[in-house]
Amino acid sequence: MKNNRFSPQETARRKRAEEKTAQEMSRNRLIQLFCLLFFLKFLLFDLLWCLDTTFSSFSYPIAYLSKSILALLLTLPLVLRAPRWVEAVVALATDLFLVANLLYFRTYYTAIPLESYALAGNLRDFTASVTESLRWPDLLFPLSTAAALLAARRMPQPRLPRRGLVRYANALLLSSLLTAALLVGKGASAAATRRCSSTGS
Secondary structure: OOOOOOOHHHHHHHHHHHHHHHHHHHHHHHHHHHHHHHHHHHHHHHHHHHOOOOOOHHHOHHHHHHHHHHHHHHOHHHHOOOOHHHHHHHHHHHHHHHHHHHHHHHHHOOOOOHHHHHHHHHHHHHHHHHHHHOOHHHHHHHHHHHHHHHHHOOOOOOOOOHHHHHHHHHHHHHHHHHHHHHHHHHHHHHHHHHHHHHHHO
16 A cells, blocks of 8 residues: 655645745735725726616626726735835725716716816815715725725735736736737627628618
């Protein structure tokens, strides 16, 4: 009968490898937490945006892929070992951006034009209308950030090894390629539909 027991050296090596893997997973929890936080924020944004329209983006795979890309990009400071307060600033800035677009949409039914961000100082003239546009669900954006920051206090600062960086880059690349493929396919389908329509007319 074959002996499956390992030598003491092999047992010690396996134990060290398991401990190293556990430490890496523990250090990655902070990145996973904020990645999930951003992904859920964008889902909430779409939900609140669609409440005032007949459009729903939740039936399109590209909506989830684009949110995944944004979530991965916004956690880049943690991946690059920046202090966690940098990630907190990124999360709060994201909250401001999303809530501001919701408030603008509820008045003008469109996203804020890029040039309007330079006129943010004029917002004090419209304080009343902005306050009236606020809704209770909007508080979920800053509250979710606060909850994540509280949870993050017990998590170690992430230090991704090389293979962790490779996984991050692969996830970002794969999401981007799938999104690009879906966009190209959607464009080709729209072009074919237009050709059929013009031929039929």
